[in-house]
Amino acid sequence: MNELLAAITAWGRAVGRGWDRFWFTPQQPHTLALIRICGGAMLLYTHLVWTLDLDAFFGPRAWLTADAVRLMTQDPDGRNYTWSHLYWIQSPALLWLTHIAALIVFALLTAGLWTRVTSVLACLITLSYCHRSTGVWFGLDQINAFIAMYLMVGSAGGVYSLDRWLACRSGAEAPIQPRIDTNVAVRLLQVHLCIVYLFGGIGKARGLPWWDGSAMASALTIQEYQSLNLLWMLRYPALLALLTHLTVFWETFYCFLVWPKLTRPVCLLLAVFVHGGIALALGMKTFGLAMLIANLAFVYPEHVRATITWLARLVPHKHSPLSSGVEPAAGRPQSFVAAR
Amino acid sequence: MPKRHAAAERESQPNAAEKDGALPLWVKLLVSGVIAFHLAAVFLAPMAFATEDSSPLVNRLYSLVRPYTTALYLNHGYFFFAPETGPAHLVDYKVEFADGRPPVSGRFPNLATERPRLLYHRHFMLSESLYNRFEPAAPLPEPSPPPLTATADQKLAWELSRREYDRYLARWKFRQPQFAAMRKSVEEHLKSQYGGSQVQVTLIEHRLLTPIEIERGERRLDAPETFITLPETPPAPPTGAGR
Numbered sequence: 001m002n003e004l005l006a007a008i009t010a011w012g013r014a015v016g017r018g019w020d021r022f023w024f025t026p027q028q029p030h031t032l033a034l035i036r037i038c039g040g041a042m043l044l045y046t047h048l049v050w051t052l053d054l055d056a057f058f059g060p061r062a063w064l065t066a067d068a069v070r071l072m073t074q075d076p077d078g079r080n081y082t083w084s085h086l087y088w089i090q091s092p093a094l095l096w097l098t099h100i101a102a103l104i105v106f107a108l109l110t111a112g113l114w115t116r117v118t119s120v121l122a123c124l125i126t127l128s129y130c131h132r133s134t135g136v137w138f139g140l141d142q143i144n145a146f147i148a149m150y151l152m153v154g155s156a157g158g159v160y161s162l163d164r165w166l167a168c169r170s171g172a173e174a175p176i177q178p179r180i181d182t183n184v185a186v187r188l189l190q191v192h193l194c195i196v197y198l199f200g201g202i203g204k205a206r207g208l209p210w211w212d213g214s215a216m217a218s219a220l221t222i223q224e225y226q227s228l229n230l231l232w233m234l235r236y237p238a239l240l241a242l243l244t245h246l247t248v249f250w251e252t253f254y255c256f257l258v259w260p261k262l263t264r265p266v267c268l269l270l271a272v273f274v275h276g277g278i279a280l281a282l283g284m285k286t287f288g289l290a291m292l293i294a295n296l297a298f299v300y301p302e303h304v305r306a307t308i309t310w311l312a313r314l315v316p317h318k319h320s321p322l323s324s325g326v327e328p329a330a331g332r333p334q335s336f337v338a339a340r
Numbered sequence: 341m342p343k344r345h346a347a348a349e350r351e352s353q354p355n356a357a358e359k360d361g362a363l364p365l366w367v368k369l370l371v372s373g374v375i376a377f378h379l380a381a382v383f384l385a386p387m388a389f390a391t392e393d394s395s396p397l398v399n400r401l402y403s404l405v406r407p408y409t410t411a412l413y414l415n416h417g418y419f420f421f422a423p424e425t426g427p428a429h430l431v432d433y434k435v436e437f438a439d440g441r442p443p444v445s446g447r448f449p450n451l452a453t454e455r456p457r458l459l460y461h462r463h464f465m466l467s468e469s470l471y472n473r474f475e476p477a478a479p480l481p482e483p484s485p486p487p488l489t490a491t492a493d494q495k496l497a498w499e500l501s502r503r504e505y506d507r508y509l510a511r512w513k514f515r516q517p518q519f520a521a522m523r524k525s526v527e528e529h530l531k532s533q534y535g536g537s538q539v540q541v542t543l544i545e546h547r548l549l550t551p552i553e554i555e556r557g558e559r560r561l562d563a564p565e566t567f568i569t570l571p572e573t574p575p576a577p578p579t580g581a582g583r
Contacts, residue, residue, distance in 0.1 A: 023371070024368060024371075049456060049458045049459050063466055063525065064466070071518055072521065073410075074518075076514050079407075081410035081411045082410060130413045135465070138461065142413070145412075149412065195418075206423040207422055208423075209424050210423070223561040227457070231554065234551070234554055284457075284461065286458050
């Protein structure tokens with residue numbers, strides 16, 4: 001009995017140590033910073049597109065008015081937990097003013113200026129637009145929202161940012177620190193992404209076309225999605241069935257296969273193929289890209305740093321922020337890109 | 341040591357405090373609690389979607405985190421292109437004018453006028469939402485009670501269908517005003533856009549070609565006969581609560 005108790009205690013301690021290591025090991029900011037740049041640019045683009053028809057989607061005579069959206073988002077018990085500053089804006093001038101302010105916030109986040117503040121603002125603005133755009137949102141908005149949410153948790157501006165560059169210029173350069181909050185942000189993003197894929201896989205496994213191998217063929221024939229004519233592929237039903245089955249198994253087991261170092265590269269490579277395919281063939285470049293940006297969470301910071309340092313060497317300007325880490329001029333501040 | 345290398349050295353090593361676990365235990369416990377709650381909420385949202393309100397356990401647990409998931413926009417099923425890659429849905433509209441001008445007809449989404457692709461996709465999602473949230477103006481009639489001479493099995497069958505109908509009716513009462521508000525809003529938008537006096541909105545289903553049709557190559561994806569006007573009444577009897 002004592003042995004059993006000891007074994008259970010040892011197991012409990014091992015779980016505790018594993019949890020502690022998983023969540024509370026400091027992490028370098030390079031991965032999160034790259035996600036900030038790509039995710040911030042995606043947020044900027046997504047909201048920039050709203051600009052083209054702002055009044056039609058958020059104005060007082062929008063396709064779906066604020067009152068209609070409030071009713072649509074109500075729970076069966078009559079409560080409504082959605083919120084948005086856009087529910088309250090009736091004046092077109094104020095709508096444009098707040099929208100332009102939102103675009104500036106996204107641009108600042110992408111550039112990494114005042115990142116601690118802009119990341120929080122970007123998250124609030126993103127959620128606010130998402131709630132108000134009920135009835136017209138899709139997967140892109142879901143991914144955008146959780147990327148924005150986790151960017152504000154960690155030190156997203158710790159590197160590759162104007163914050164860092166300005167600190168370097170002012171001589172207040174501090175070493176790039178691995179941080180616990182950065183690790184928590186990346187871990188949350190990783191686990192959230194696993195849940196997304198798990199239910200994506202479970203959802204597909206409930207549909208016959210994903211079992212008889214015809215789902216991919218059907219998707220190619222939806223004209224409203226089609227951005228690349230791949231109907232010639234219908235001549236190869238076995239190939240389409242293979243892609244169909246591969247998608248289901250990859251999505252369902254992503255949450256297991258992405259963690260071991262052995263299978264992670266394969267898992268991420270499949271993500272590039274699947275989301276690249278969606279982006280190119282099914283007319284959803286933004287959604288495909290957003291999913292790939294979220295997948296960056298599984299790229300190690302040292303790999304991000306090595307890649308960006310290599311890219312920085314290709315930049316010809318000696319004193320540009322990207323190349324200054326390669327050949328720093330005497331007396332010049334260190335790169336804000338990479339410290340080695 | 342050159343400055344660059346010194347910086348690299350500093351960077352590669354976590355500072356002593358963090359290495360030794362600078363966070364006090366109570367902070368770690370607190371953060372762990374928040375993380376566990378958040379991830380439970382992230383998991384329960386698609387779980388509730390997948391179980392379609394049928395699991396008493398998931399319903400109960402999800403009701404605890406529903407305000408949190410809704411407020412943080414985490415209340416999604418993530419069923420992308422699932423369970424089936426069905427047909428697309430569009431909206432046809434006709435705007436009429438009080439001053440005798442000829443009516444204007446149109447359809448959305450429309451790739452020719454809605455650019456870039458993301459803007460087109462917003463219109464596409466609007467037409468899909470109108471379809472997904474459709475509820476007829478009047479509910480289906482309730483099932484007739486069994487005759488007095490009915491057997492016990494027939495009475496039981498009626499009891500079951502009656503319960504199912506009650507669930508359907510509750511769902512209809514909840515969803516119909518939402519659809520009506522949505523439709524009215526779309527109509528008002530079109531009226532204001534064109535300056536019209538009357539708007540008629542029709543839901544269209546663009547059916548997929550069958551493999552045989554594609555194999556024969558006799559019909560294009562956009563053949564007019566593949567666009568079907570959807571009836572304003574539900575085609576099938578109620579099947580109970582579902583999404």
